[in-house]
Amino acid sequence: MLSKQKQYLISIGLVLLIAIICYGISSWLGYRVVAFILLLTVSLIAISFDILPVLISATLSAVIWDFFFIPPRFNFHVGNTEDIILLIMYFIIAMINAVLTYKIRLVEKASRKKEEKANTLKLYDTLLNSLSHELRTPIATIVAATDNIQSGNENLTKENKDELINEISKASLRLNQQVENLLNMSRLESGFIKPKMDWCDINELVYDTVKKIEENKITQKISITINSDLPFIKMDKLLLGQAIYNLLNNATLYTRSNCKINVVALIHTDILELIIEDNGDGFPAAELENVFDKFYRLKYSKAGGTGLGLSIVKGFVEALKGKVNLENISTGGARFTITLPTETSYLKLLP
Amino acid sequence: MNKAEILVIDDEEQIRRMLEITLKTNNYLVAEAATGNEGLIMASNHPPDIILLDLGLPDKDGMIVLAELREWHTGPIIILSVQNSEEVIIKALDIGANDYLSKPFRTGELLARIRSALRSSTAEDIEPIINSEDLQIDLLTRTVKKKGELVKLTNTEYNLLSIFARNDGKVLTHQYLLRTVWGPGFINQSQYLRVFVAQIRKKIEDDPNRPEYLLTESGVGYRFISKM
Numbered sequence: 001m002l003s004k005q006k007q008y009l010i011s012i013g014l015v016l017l018i019a020i021i022c023y024g025i026s027s028w029l030g031y032r033v034v035a036f037i038l039l040l041t042v043s044l045i046a047i048s049f050d051i052l053p054v055l056i057s058a059t060l061s062a063v064i065w066d067f068f069f070i071p072p073r074f075n076f077h078v079g080n081t082e083d084i085i086l087l088i089m090y091f092i093i094a095m096i097n098a099v100l101t102y103k104i105r106l107v108e109k110a111s112r113k114k115e116e117k118a119n120t121l122k123l124y125d126t127l128l129n130s131l132s133h134e135l136r137t138p139i140a141t142i143v144a145a146t147d148n149i150q151s152g153n154e155n156l157t158k159e160n161k162d163e164l165i166n167e168i169s170k171a172s173l174r175l176n177q178q179v180e181n182l183l184n185m186s187r188l189e190s191g192f193i194k195p196k197m198d199w200c201d202i203n204e205l206v207y208d209t210v211k212k213i214e215e216n217k218i219t220q221k222i223s224i225t226i227n228s229d230l231p232f233i234k235m236d237k238l239l240l241g242q243a244i245y246n247l248l249n250n251a252t253l254y255t256r257s258n259c260k261i262n263v264v265a266l267i268h269t270d271i272l273e274l275i276i277e278d279n280g281d282g283f284p285a286a287e288l289e290n291v292f293d294k295f296y297r298l299k300y301s302k303a304g305g306t307g308l309g310l311s312i313v314k315g316f317v318e319a320l321k322g323k324v325n326l327e328n329i330s331t332g333g334a335r336f337t338i339t340l341p342t343e344t345s346y347l348k349l350l351p
Numbered sequence: 352m353n354k355a356e357i358l359v360i361d362d363e364e365q366i367r368r369m370l371e372i373t374l375k376t377n378n379y380l381v382a383e384a385a386t387g388n389e390g391l392i393m394a395s396n397h398p399p400d401i402i403l404l405d406l407g408l409p410d411k412d413g414m415i416v417l418a419e420l421r422e423w424h425t426g427p428i429i430i431l432s433v434q435n436s437e438e439v440i441i442k443a444l445d446i447g448a449n450d451y452l453s454k455p456f457r458t459g460e461l462l463a464r465i466r467s468a469l470r471s472s473t474a475e476d477i478e479p480i481i482n483s484e485d486l487q488i489d490l491l492t493r494t495v496k497k498k499g500e501l502v503k504l505t506n507t508e509y510n511l512l513s514i515f516a517r518n519d520g521k522v523l524t525h526q527y528l529l530r531t532v533w534g535p536g537f538i539n540q541s542q543y544l545r546v547f548v549a550q551i552r553k554k555i556e557d558d559p560n561r562p563e564y565l566l567t568e569s570g571v572g573y574r575f576i577s578k579m
Binding site for chain 2: 172176196198199200201203204207208211224228232237238241345347
């Protein structure tokens with residue numbers, strides 16, 4: 001919605017403009033046709049503007065019509081009775097128009113608000129469900145495994161204990177990942193993400209992020225295709241790094257072991273393009289457009305995950321004024337493409 | 352060698368218990384404080400070899416505890432904190448922390464940081480020669496060798512590398528490095544630093560994209576780690 005001032009300016013300006021045009025061609029146009037043209041202008045203004053500017057343009061157009069068009073012209077005197085009735089009706093119709101449109105918009109607004117509230121509640125429910133699952137499962141694992149180790153049960157072999165300890169370790173990492181996602185999501189929700197732009201070597205960023213993912217004992221192979229001569233880019237490393245991390249994490253969680261994941265970075269003048277693709281099963285075509293929605297999880301997807309990871313990717317990339325896109329590859333697999341506007345610096349090889 | 356003494360200042364009992372077990376089983380002596388003031392008193396009564404300091408203390412901001420410790424305590428201080436924003440890390444390093452680990456951390460990582468902090472503080476003077484598997488840095492003759500071969504470095508490259516070598520294992524912030532190598536007017540020219548780090552990596556790392564000596568601390572700075 002435009003600001004109040006602009007609305008007044010535009011509505012008054014529009015009425016004046018149309019009136020001037022009509023005035024210019026008034027020798028071909030009957031003054032009664034002009035009334036309809038002005039009325040149409042007011043109706044159009046009513047569709048998108050607040051009630052006050054609309055009322056003002058209605059009054060203004062009535063005055064203009066009276067003064068400049070109704071004979072005798074150039075005074076407010078109206079010659080015959082028919083025209084007096086017309087003028088009064090003009091004014092009433094214009095007002096009704098303004099008030100009705102305004103009322104319709106109010107009703108619309110209220111129903112939209114109601115719908116939003118219902119959606120928020122639904123979202124909240126999904127959040128609570130997936131969160132309680134995602135947080136409680138690893139906690140349950142940790143509690144049960146430690147109880148088991150502490151029980152002093154003689155049947156527990158050293159291998160059993162090692163296995164339990166391994167489960168505790170995995171559960172705590174998973175817990176940490178979820179908390180990280182939640183913290184990032186609340187950063188996004190608060191709307192206070194201010195990117196901190198600094199020069200960044202995209203090679204370094206991608207390799208460091210891949211290294212972090214590889215610490216999760218992944219079973220897929222990640223390859224990196226980046227020209228080492230790419231210029232530096234001005235970027236918030238933490239936000240972009242987290243977006244890349246989440247995409248890679250997603251790929252490693254939802255593709256079979258031994259799948260291949262490839263990371264590609266390209267720079268076309270002032271645009272950074274980052275591609276993360278895998279040769280897994282790809283996404284069901286019907287769900288492609290939903291995957292970035294908050295808490296959205298694929299139907300029939302395996303347990304684990306809160307549906308936050310990809311929505312954080314979208315949020316962070318948008319905070320950097322970029323876009324993220326998902327498509328299925330014709331030969332199988334999914335391809336995420338991040339495009340970001342960026343400054344580049346070819347400053348290399350200093351003495 | 353005597354067992355090194357570590358003072359843990361952290362208000363969370365679970366963390367203290369866990370650290371105590373971890374550190375004792377790795378042959379360190381451990382003292383514990385649950386508040387900032389208690390920690391300050393214990394450190395002044397009996398200066399430890401190393402201090403592990405939490406930033407979220409109940410009685411006093413950890414940054415203030417750190418600053419007060421630094422008024423007289425010269426030994427290594429490692430921050431352990433749940434806060435992991437780069438501003439906080441840079442601030443702690445600026446006030447005088449030797450290192451920073453955000454919680455949760457892996458035990459192996461903590462032990463490595465402790466070893467490296469102890470090594471640089473107990474060495475009488477900085478070893479003039481870094482001898483690390485396939486990399487030798489001789490600070491006296493200003494020569495660097497990789498796999499026995501002399502590495503040609505420009506003056507600036509050498510200056511930067513020697514600062515890293517003198518601070519083995521320690522995180523050095525972008526600002527500190529820019530100020531020290533280029534001067535105070537250059538602290539916003541972070542791309543200079545990136546150019547030189549990239550060039551040094553090409554000369555001393557097996558794979559410059561997967562560095563083993565000159566590591567990036569994202570958003571904060573760099574850390575040189577020798578394999579001594």
